[in-house]
Amino acid sequence: MSADLLALVSAPPSSGVDLTALVGSSLRWVGPATQAAQRVADLETKLSPRWVWWSARTDAAATVRAGVLLRRCHDLAEVHRLLYGRWSAAPEDVWATAHGIPLDEVAQAPPDDLFAVVDESPRLVGQDGLLRGDALSGRWLNTPERLIQWAEAALTCAAHQLGHPRSRAAPLTFATESATALLCLELERDGLPIDRSRLEALITKVAGERPLSLADEADRRRERDALVLAHAPGREGTDLRNPAAVKELLAGAGIEVPDTRKWTLEPYAATSALVRSLLAWRAAERIATTYGWRWLDTHVGADDRLRGAWTACDGGAGRMTAEAGLHNLPVLLRPGVAAHAGRVLVRADLGQIEPRILAAVSADRAFVEASAADDLYAPVAARLGVERPVAKIAVLAAMYGQRSGAAGEALAGLERAFPQAMAVLDAAYAAGLRGEPVLTHGGRLVHTRAGPSSPVPGSDPGVDRARGRFARNAVIQGAAAEFFKAWVALLRQRLRPLGAEVVLCLHDEVLVHAPAQHAEEVVGQLHASLSEVGRWWFPGVPVRFVADAGVLSRWSEAKG
């Protein structure tokens, strides 16, 4: 396997040089980025290597920009995050852990300013065995020889990571997390296709016409406010954006509430015109401020694509994150997300993914059997002798720790019927109580204690229980995230020959922008990839995974 490793590393912008190095067992090449992209494309075709880089963002961006699709990669930063449960994954950190040096001994990288002292020694590794901190932040990395050293260091780290015990326990995770980081760059490059005029119409409907000036914008704002304040005679000066002032306003109208949240106020909407107008104001204000004209101008390009920064994993259980509202676009605006001419959106989401993941990671025989059904809760309900809604609440309560509602007696039934599945959740909860980290199925280390300065386990029962809930959730949500990423990573490869791209990942949902004539093939590939990944990810555990897929012209057409 290691014979296939090929390093691809680039000099950082601060180095002032345009150099990229390609280094493998029988290759040492350094050149400018444009030439590198061509070489990389050739090597990908001829050798299909596993590309090694410090991180996709620092080393593979030019390749992605050139439109070259790389299939297999090893992203040192993502694997570092996975193995050690830390967000920070700079080369110095990666190097230290790969050489068994505690992370506390890694000095903070010096600030990248003009006054930084540049050590001109030719060595990359210091006397202390640490990678020199200024290699990336300073200008040191500015000659072909040094870039070769940089690439060799990456290969050394990759070998160490691949030799980690958890690499053998979950061989697919490294590849998946790495491919996801690359996919993140592709998502940023391609963007989410939108129908500009439709999006503009939707924003206009809620927030009003595009303001022509700052004064105009302020007028619009006052007009929106006036609609609410008209219901509050004598209190027209209330600042609706200040929750304390709103609370006072409501009290003046005889409505005493602990806070002014939507769900707190909703019961009063039926009887109070003030509350009704306030809630409507909030909805409009949300669009006007967060998803209004400024948002459109900032994040939607001239090519009618919505773009934001993506990350392959968050700081917790490992879900993908996205900025620019890509992960929390209000349903109201979804008609504005639409395929471009000659194309369609193919949408798919994983059905009941979290209980199915619980079945898979626990290998609980009865629970795995239940996953054979299109609706997993039906056989669970039958086995427990309860109605389906009760069974559903009980399963969700077991996974998330919710105690409200009538899940109590059904929970006891779950313990009897699916002891192995419940044991997985209980073990995670117990680890969290003790402040210990947990491992996801894919081998991600998830810390339950923020750091040495956070409360000692046992000192605060509330904190302990919160850590327990977090841990119980992390083993499910984390494994689901890994599985989703594995699905999309495979899809990403299969879609390329069809001229289709993944344009949105939303935890358990994926949107593909595809040529219309290939729509059905994409749908077939969504299902085929899913069952393949299920077999790879959980060998010998015949859990059934299901996806609901559809061909749409607008995102809003989804059954949801």
Added chain:
DNA sequence: TTGACCACGTA
């Protein structure tokens, strides 16, 4: 200017 809190959108 920064960090805390509120509030709310998504899964």
Added chain:
DNA sequence: CGTACGTGGTCAAC
């Protein structure tokens, strides 16, 4: 006393 994320508002402390 489900969990998690990103965003934009206000306020109090600098």
